[in-house]
Amino acid sequence: MEVMRKTVIILSLVLMLSSFAGSASGGTENYCNTFYGQDAGISTVCNWPGSGAVNTFIGRDAGKANITGSANTFLGFSAGSNTTVDANTFMGYYSGTSNTTGERNTLIGVFSGFDNTTGSYNTFLGNYAGSNNTTGSYNIFIGPSAGSTNTVENYNTLIGFNADIDGLSDSVTNATAIGNKAYVSQSNSLVLGSIKYVNSAAASVNVGIGTSAPVRQLHVAGENAVFRMDRTANTAAFMLVRTDVSGNPMKTFVVGTNASASNTGEFVINDLATAVSGPGSRRMTIANDGSVNFPGA
Structure with a gap:
């Protein structure tokens, strides 16, 4: 938090000093826009209080192609040099x-969002973050x-050094990967931590809940029941699958409660053979009165 506060202060001072530099330092500073650097905002046409207004472009070629775009902040060599629309922050x-017509993006870091052309509502923070994004949004x-x-x-949502998605698929959406080299390859999924040999990761991460030193892939510590699994139908709460090295199911059991x-x-415990869905065959039942039955025994 202290580092972020200092960063904000430094950026604010840079913007203030650049604004004060004005035309005496080769920049343009007026009631409409603040430009500093060779060809920064050179094409912008101010129609105050409408288009082409309240922009801040600092750095050679920053905002160079902008004509009518407003409320943009571009800081850095060639930052936003092809952008023509509104409300972007590139540093x-x-x-x-x-970027050409992508709107309301926040890109901070060297080459961050470099290839973005029409993608909008993106937030990329870090050197090379989202550097190959073109039309992806949100x-x-x-x-x-x-x-x-x-x-x-x-x-x-990807958080961490080189956290990434399956770049060979154009359909991954609503996916989240968190952690150094964390990697997610399908939609509507959440991955915590790296997986050994995936995305060049050297090790797999153990996840801890209630403990700061997890010793298994999922380590939960606490004083109450570890899990609660609610079901509104007679479906399995747990599925236990033994796979081969390629991930193909070899044997599957499901555990659940019927009411x-x-x-x-x-x-009940059911045997699904090599399937990962369906009812399977009953292998054990503990009835409401406590009696135990092993079908086929």
């Missing part, structure tokens, strides 16, 4: 350089090289 060497990438293979995908009324039900 860093070549940040958002390829993404949040935080960390150096985060989301570096995302191109046209939308609604993804027909309040305090009237049974605990």
